[in-house]
Amino acid sequence: MSSIPHVGFTLVQLRYFAAAAELGSMTAASRQLNVSQSAVSTAVAQLEKELGVQLLLRHHARGLTLTAAGEDFQRELRSYLEHTAELVEMARNAGEVLTGDLSVGCFSTLGPFELPRLVRACEAQHPEIRISVIEAEHAALKQSLRSGKCELALMYAYDLDDDIEYVEIKSVAPYALVSGGHRLARRTRISLRELADEPMVLLDLPHSGRYLEQLVQSAGVRPQVRHRSSGFETVRAMVGSGMGWSVLNQRPAHSLTYDGGEVVTLELEERFEPLPIVLASVKGVRLTRRARAFIGSARRAAHESR
Missing domain, CATH: 1.10.10.10 (Winged helix-like DNA-binding domain superfamily/Winged helix DNA-binding domain)
Known part of the structure; x- marks a missing residue:
């Protein structure tokens, strides 16, 4: 011994x-x-x-x-x-349900699509866990993880530094977005090269904008970015009003924009790697039982939704 x-x-x-x-x-x-x-x-x-x-x-x-x-x-x-706090909690709650607070960060554009389902899944299995959410962009989430403001962060798996580790929850493939009146709107699948001569509306968040531009360039297209916005729904509204086309990853359940416009999602002929969505944490930091429970319920919920 x-x-x-x-x-x-x-x-x-x-x-x-x-x-x-x-x-x-x-x-x-x-x-x-x-x-x-x-x-x-x-x-x-x-x-x-x-x-x-x-x-x-x-x-x-x-x-x-x-x-x-x-x-x-x-x-x-x-x-x-x-x-240490977890050990105390474990002793007090031996044989009982998990309790306590859990702070989860979330990339701003992922929140409406993924967060309610994942939080609901965890609360259904562990109703005594009190989950609070910090929504921010990519760099701010990494800083929140390092400072301890959140224990986990739901984000995309790009530009993650060596001190960040993660568990993949699901992955999402990119698609083209055009207005309902666009010349290609009746198609189901297109090549980005068919949009090369038209203006692009870019979702211009830190890291996301660079990822989307590089994705388009990898298809041999030099994007003519006419409009930029950090708002996901603003991009959709601009596209819906005929101001250009866009490339996005997350797919809303409906085709209407906030101002009543219509957009159409088109599959891409180019073979792009789907972008992983992950729950990230600081490497080497022992996760609490609450965080591990959240990861487990999130992975189950993602599997059941496929």
Whole structure:
């Protein structure tokens, strides 16, 4: 049997340090924790003494900043404290239903299509899990994962850095979108080359815009982008009003736009790889039971919808 290494610091010291580091102030941490400022200062000092390294730099009248060692320690500590909370929860709820809060990020254009179904699936199986949602674009979601604002993020599997890992939920193939009155609207399948001389309306979100432009270019077409919008429904409305064609991945259940226009989806003759939709998390961070339950129910829901 391997021996358990001796550590001289306490869970309280870790919690006090985490609060001070997050808030950048001993005073703010003491208010949040409802303890005296001296208690926080003493706990952090004892933790640094036990570890033999300085974690925080104290600046008179300017609060606290993390040292390089402190940044590394804080990053690992977040996972440790989450796991500690999970152990407590597991002990309290042994043999009972999962309970507690789960924060899930979601790429803005995916929300209306995927999020209600996945949240409903998880709540149906685990009604005591309280799910909150952060909707944002790609880069902001990655930052929210790293900062701990959300534990999981529903997003597309492109431009994911080495510190992000993911589980694929489903994949979606690109398609062309034209107005109901377009010359190709009665077709079911076209080549992007047939649209090469016409203006394009681009869904111009960070990462998404680049992905869509590169996709069109890979078909040998140089897109003539006439209009850009970060709004999915705005793109559809522009196409519906005859302002150009577009390429998208998500398919609404109806062909009408918000302003009453009509759009038609057309399959593409070009063979493009479907774009995976994933639940991403920070690599090396142990997921809570709630997060693992959400992933499990999401994968089942995606499988049942095929």
